[in-house]
Amino acid sequence: xxxxxxxxxxxxxxxxxxxxxxxxxxxxxxxxxxxxxxxxxxxxxxxxxxxxxxxxxxxxxxxxxxxxxxxxxxxxxxxxxxxxxxxxxxxxxxxxxxxxxxxxxxxxxxxxxxxxxxxxxxxxxxxxxxxxxxxxxxxxxxxxxxxxxxxxxxxxxxxxxxxxxxxxxxxxxxxxxxxxxxxxxxxxxxxxxxxxxxxxxxxxxxxxxxxxxxxxxxx
Numbered sequence: 332x333x334x335x336x337x338x339x340x341x342x343x344x345x346x347x348x349x350x351x352x353x354x355x356x357x358x359x360x361x362x363x364x365x366x367x368x369x370x371x372x373x374x375x376x377x378x379x380x381x382x383x384x385x386x387x388x389x390x391x392x393x394x395x396x397x398x399x400x401x402x403x404x405x406x407x408x409x410x411x412x413x414x415x416x417x418x419x420x421x422x423x424x425x426x427x428x429x430x431x432x433x434x435x436x437x438x439x440x441x442x443x444x445x446x447x448x449x450x451x452x453x454x455x456x457x458x459x460x461x462x463x464x465x466x467x468x469x470x471x472x473x474x475x476x477x478x479x480x481x482x483x484x485x486x487x488x489x490x491x492x493x494x495x496x497x498x499x500x501x502x503x504x505x506x507x508x509x510x511x512x513x514x515x516x517x518x519x520x521x522x523x524x525x526x527x528x529x530x531x532x533x534x535x536x537x538x539x540x541x542x543x544x545x546x547x548x549x550x
Contacts, residue, residue, distance in 0.1 A: 344372060345382040352391055352402065353487045354461045355495020359404040360546055363392060391488045402492050404546040410493065410539065413486055418532045420479060420486075421467060425512055426525035427474035432516045436473045440513050443469060444506050451506075456499035463498070463505045464491065470512070470528070497535065497542040508534070 348368070351357045369379045383400060386392040393403045405413070428436070447462035464487065471480040487494075498505060508531035515524035 340374065341378040341381040344368070344374065344378050345385050347372065348382055348386060349391070349484075349488055352386075353484065353491040354464055355491050355499075356457065356461075357402045357492055358496045359402055359492045361402045361492070363400045363402065365400075389485075389488065403489075404543065405489065405493055407540060407543055409489075410543060411536075413490055414532060414536060414539075417483070417486055417490070418529050420483060421470070421532065422525040422529040424471040424474045424476060424479055424483075425515075425528035426521035427476065428470045429512075429516045429519060429521040429524035431475065432473055432519075436469075437513065437517060440466065440469060440473075440509075440516065444509050444513065447506050447509070448504075451502075451504060454502075456502065457495070459505060460495040460498050463494070463509075466506075466509050493539060493542070494535070497539045500542060500545075501538055503535075503538070507531075 348357075357363065363383070365376050365379050365383060368383070369376045372379065383392060387394055387400070390403065392400055394400050443462050443466045447459055447466070450456070450458040450462060467487075468480065468483065471483055508527045511527040512524050512531075515521075515527060
């Protein structure tokens with residue numbers, strides 16, 4: 332039973348760190364220590380070490396030396412590849428969501444956007460970028476595409492810290508295209524919804540590239 336509990340705890344810690352990466356609580360180049368995570372989570376180091384090893388295999392963390400584990404800074408090539416994949420998959424999810432959306436789903440999307448705007452106006456950028464992520468995932472959930480949602484989870488595991496760091500650094504509004512996507516959903520217009528999602532991803536491309544360059548300039 333102790334072994335089972337240990338495995339379950341390791342899974343829980345893994346999922347928690349994944350959430351922090353996807354939601355942008357951990358930023359590119361941020362150092363992650365087993366001792367620090369264990370203290371923050373109130374647990375022993377063993378399940379944390381196991382979770383970190385899994386994240387290293389997922390390439391969600393990188394080990395630069397024996398005692399130096401960090402959130403990766405994506406290379407330009409990797410970023411552009413992931414952005415291209417997201418553009419197609421998330422555009423597809425937005426279009427499908429517009430076809431099947433129900434009034435309760437519209438209300439959910441509007442709540443997320445309103446919370447996003449409120450957090451941004453108050454300068455609470457960590458919360459704002461988390462609502463941004465919630466909106467993107469909500470569309471895949473509304474589209475009832477669990478396999479696609481799982482794929483997006485893996486992509487955002489790599490992209491979340493970069494997106495969060497960029498928006499917090501630039502302090503740019505996050506919801507212009509999100510509002511247009513909601514209108515497209517209300518109009519049952521999958522073509523417009525997909526186009527707005529692709530534009531949402533495209534619009535941040537140049538800024539994120541500049542953000543990546545701020546790290547390479549320091550090397």
